[in-house]
Amino acid sequence: MFDALSDFARLIAAGARLSRHDALIPEEVAHHLPAPARAAGALTRLGARKIDASGHRLRPGERLAAAFEGMSPAYVKLGQFMATRPDIIGFDMAADLGRLQDKMPPFPRAEAVAEIERAFQKPLDALFDDFSGPIAAASIAQVHRARLKDGREVAVKVLRPRIETEVTAEFRAFARAARLIEGLSPATKRMEPVRFIETLQAAAALELDLRMEAAAASALKDDLADTPSVRIPEIVWPLTARRVLTLEWIEASPIGDFAALAAKGVDRKVLARTIIEIFLTQALMKGFFHADMHQGNLMIDGAGRLALVDFGIMGRLDEETRRVFAEIIHGFITRDYRRTAKVHFDAGYVPKTQSIDAFAQGLRAVGEPLFGLAADKVDMSRVLQQLFDVTALFDMHLRPELVLLQRTMVTVEGVARALDPEINMWETAAPIVRAAIAEAIGPRRQLEKLRAATQKALDIAPLLPRYVEIIAAASAQAAAGPSAETAPDLARTLERQGRLTRAALWFAGAAGFVLAAALLAGKI
Ligand SMILES: Nc1ncnc2c1ncn2[C@@H]1O[C@H](COP(=O)(O)OP(=O)(O)O)[C@@H](O)[C@H]1O
Ligand SMILES: [Mg+2]
Known part of the structure; x- marks a missing residue:
């Protein structure tokens, strides 16, 4: 009960903000909707902001981006994720949402320090020298600059305090809204909003664990080790945890x-x-x-x-x-x-x-x-x-x-x-x-595949004589006619024969393949 109330309160607050930008039920899509939704849309558009400072009329995607900017992190993620689905929301809208800026006011340095001290169970002074104020802040985390005890300059990315709880609450509300939307009409059901939200939540969960980001950086650095024109920062693993990522300052x-x-x-x-x-x-x-x-x-x-x-x-x-x-x-x-x-x-x-x-x-x-x-x-x-x-x-x-x-x-x-x-x-x-x-x-890949297939075929080759026996027995049985009395028995016999025939064919094919592959492999 309380959950439902809190979900609706969140949705209403978000709805009000979206309406102010005419991004809840935009004029451009309203005509696809049933009459009650059209009427609701007209209401939400009263007093909505549709033009920018220079008088340019904003497209629906631009209005949505403007509304999402500065909303809670889950909405920024929602906007960014929608931008990756032009197949669902249309190309223009996706392109406009793609320009959504993920900028947020920073949180106080003291809170970042508290996060770090909690993560490593040590006072900040024991870990870093010269820990700066926030130099960049986005919806999920912010970045500070610091120096390690050995003198190395580092960037320290810290998750926003209580971000996980916040995101979880928003997602519960999203899921509720998605279920409502999915039930509206066959058209909204085809858009699979519930699955959309589940996928988004899984992606967000990954972003909320900075060790995953550290691992991604380290894997990419390995991949690009021989590419001198690119530089990926080194991860400082001892000072990296779920909520803190420390990496070489560039x-x-x-x-x-x-x-x-x-x-x-x-x-x-x-x-x-x-x-x-x-x-x-x-x-x-x-x-x-x-x-x-x-x-x-x-x-x-x-x-x-x-x-x-x-x-x-x-x-x-x-x-x-x-x-x-x-x-x-x-x-x-x-x-x-x-x-x-x-x-x-x-x-x-x-x-x-x-x-x-x-x-x-x-x-x-x-x-x-x-x-x-x-x-x-x-x-x-x-x-x-x-x-x-x-x-x-x-x-x-x-x-x-x-x-x-x-x-x-x-x-x-x-x-x-x-x-x-x-x-x-x-x-x-x-x-x-x-x-x-x-x-x-290309040929090299085909060759590798052939080698792998040859190996597989050779592995099963010793089994072939045994299968020939089974097949012979099965054919003899089939020639003698079904001995079964009852229909289910008959069905079982036929089914077994079917299976055996398929197995026989498969192995005959495999045998031919062994020969062909062995010949080819020998030649190469
Ligand atoms: N290793 C680094 N060296 C120097 N500057 C960095 C480093 N990592 C991040 N920054 C700065 O901090 C900003 C935010 O970091 P980023 O990892 O992009 O966080 P977010 O996920 O919040 O966008 C970057 O745009 C860059 O200016
Ligand atoms: Mg960034």
Whole structure:
């Protein structure tokens, strides 16, 4: 009872704030809704702020972002997460929400100190010298600068006090709202709001444990050890806990400070390429990438190297997904839309009930116009928007990790274009994509697969004679006719025979394969 009241109180407060920005039931979507909701929408719009200071009429996504900014952390996360789902909320809204600023007033230094002393059970003076006030504050954590006892400069990220309780309460309210929304109509049910909130909650839980962020940074640092143009801060593990992350301080300037870049002798064109290369190499070759590569998390150190910070949101693509993705891109590059369509179907991205040829036609509609254009005129983000349109037509369920990849791609493209407006994204991406395709589906990969399959086949080879016996016995039994008296017995016998036949076929195939594979393997 108390929970329900508190949930509704939270929702009403949030609703009031959203209404003030006409972001609760925006005018632009109201006409899709049933009459009572339309009427409620009209009411909530009274007195809502729809234009910005310079008189520009705000789009729904901009209004939503404005409303979320400064709300409690869970809403900021909700906004950021919605930005990663253009498949649900539409591309423009997602793009507008993607610009949501995660800035918050800092909490007092004394509270950060208390958190640190509680985490390590020692007074601050025993851990750090020169512990600064907050230098950056966002919805979940804030960052301080300090010096270790051995003289090393560090950045110390501390979670906001009581953030977990706050986030849990908000999520309980979200879940309640999601259940209500899901029950409204078949259309709202299709949007799966309950699952959406559950996924968001799982993602937020990861961000609320800074040891996960530390581990992500350390893994990325290992991956990029041989890439001298990039720098990832070293983690100071003894001073890292669930609520505190200590990492090497990187003296650096923001990537948007072009004067500082020039002073450090950084060629912006080269830097733009580096950013794209790092991102694509990590995503397509290693399957592990920084998925929050906006300007605020990219800096340039004293030696002109690109420094990455903030490892709260990372993307992963397993080998199979990488292969599928590489195949899709390959299909596009070679204009083989039928093949691209088939890959989507085989991977289960598009329901089997859809027509593969019609899907190929949709892909052609996206792909063909690109070929006549100068590459620097083609925005990846526009192409993605069209792809999303096609996939929506075909009831395609987007895999969250692919959506995160695509979204990061759009962010990276924006950062790169800000540095070099003339950058040719495709030319920069092509060698990496080609290498990824070769790695995923090229001869070397096929050879590895063949070796693995050969080994498997050889492992089962000794069993073959035994199976031949079983099959012979089964055939004899089948030839003699069913001896069973009752129907269930008969069913069982038939079922057993069916199983055996399948097993027989499988092993016959395997035997053939052993031979073929052994021959091939011998040759290579
Ligand atoms: N290791 C570091 N060295 C120097 N500055 C850092 C370091 N880590 C973070 N910062 C600064 O603190 C800001 C916030 O850190 P970040 O990890 O991005 O936190 P948030 O998740 O709150 O965005 C960064 O934008 C950067 O300016
Ligand atoms: Mg950040």
